[in-house]
Amino acid sequence: MEAITYTVESDPSAHGTSRKTTVKATYAQLVAVLGEPQKNAKPDHSRVFWDIVFSDGAVISVYDWNDERRVEDVTEWNVAGHDFMTAYRIHDIIANRPIEV
Numbered sequence: 818m819e820a821i822t823y824t825v826e827s828d829p830s831a832h833g834t835s836r837k838t839t840v841k842a843t844y845a846q847l848v849a850v851l852g853e854p855q856k857n858a859k860p861d862h863s864r865v866f867w868d869i870v871f872s873d874g875a876v877i878s879v880y881d882w883n884d885e886r887r888v889e890d891v892t893e894w895n896v897a898g899h900d901f902m903t904a905y906r907i908h909d910i911i912a913n914r915p916i917e918v
Contacts, residue, residue, distance in 0.1 A: 818917040818918065819873075819917065819918055820915055820916065820917055821871050821872050821873055821906070821916040821917065821918055822871070822872045822916075823869050823870060823871045823872065823906075823910065823916070824869070824870050825851045825852055825867050825868065825869055825870075826868060826870055827855060827868055828868045828870050828876050830876050831868040831876045831877070831878040831897070833899070834876065834877065834878055834897035834898050834899055835897055835898075836882075836895050836896070836897050837896055837897060837898050837900070837901045837903075837904035837905075838895075838896045838901065838904045838905060838907075839893050839894060839895055839896060840879065840893070840894050840896055840907045840908060840911065841892060841893050841894075842892070842894060842911055843891075843892055844888055844889045844890070844891055845889070846911065847867065847879065847894065847911075850910060850911055850913075851867045851869070851879070851910075852867075854866055854867050855867065855868070857880075862882055862883050863880045863881055863882050863895075864881055864888055865880065865881060865888050866878050866879060866880035866881075867879045867880075869906075869907075869910070871903070871906070871916070873918065875898070875899065875903040875906075876898070876899070876903075877896055877897060877898040877903055877904050877906065877907060878896070878897045878898075879894050879895070879896050879907060880894065880895050880897070881894060881895070882895045
């Protein structure tokens with residue numbers, strides 16, 4: 818099995834993704850694991866997001882969506898990707914488990 822690494826950075830290919838799953842985590846948990854989020858310049862539906870780029874070229878985006886609570890109070894986040902298997906990697910990241918394919 819090959820170990821997959823990741824970085825959290827803005828990636829234009831994340832904009833061609835669609836929602837695949839959700840992840841339950843607090844804002845503080847995500848910041849602890851992924852760092853500070855990027856702010857959406859046009860917060861009509863999503864205010865903050867993290868683009869995650871994997872060493873195998875895959876990308877996912879974690880974001881809030883139409884939530885009227887303060888961002889710091891959100892506990893369920895949308896995860897977008899090009900496919901379901903890649904999107905589910907967020908669970909390994911939050912649990913600090915290796916990502917393998």
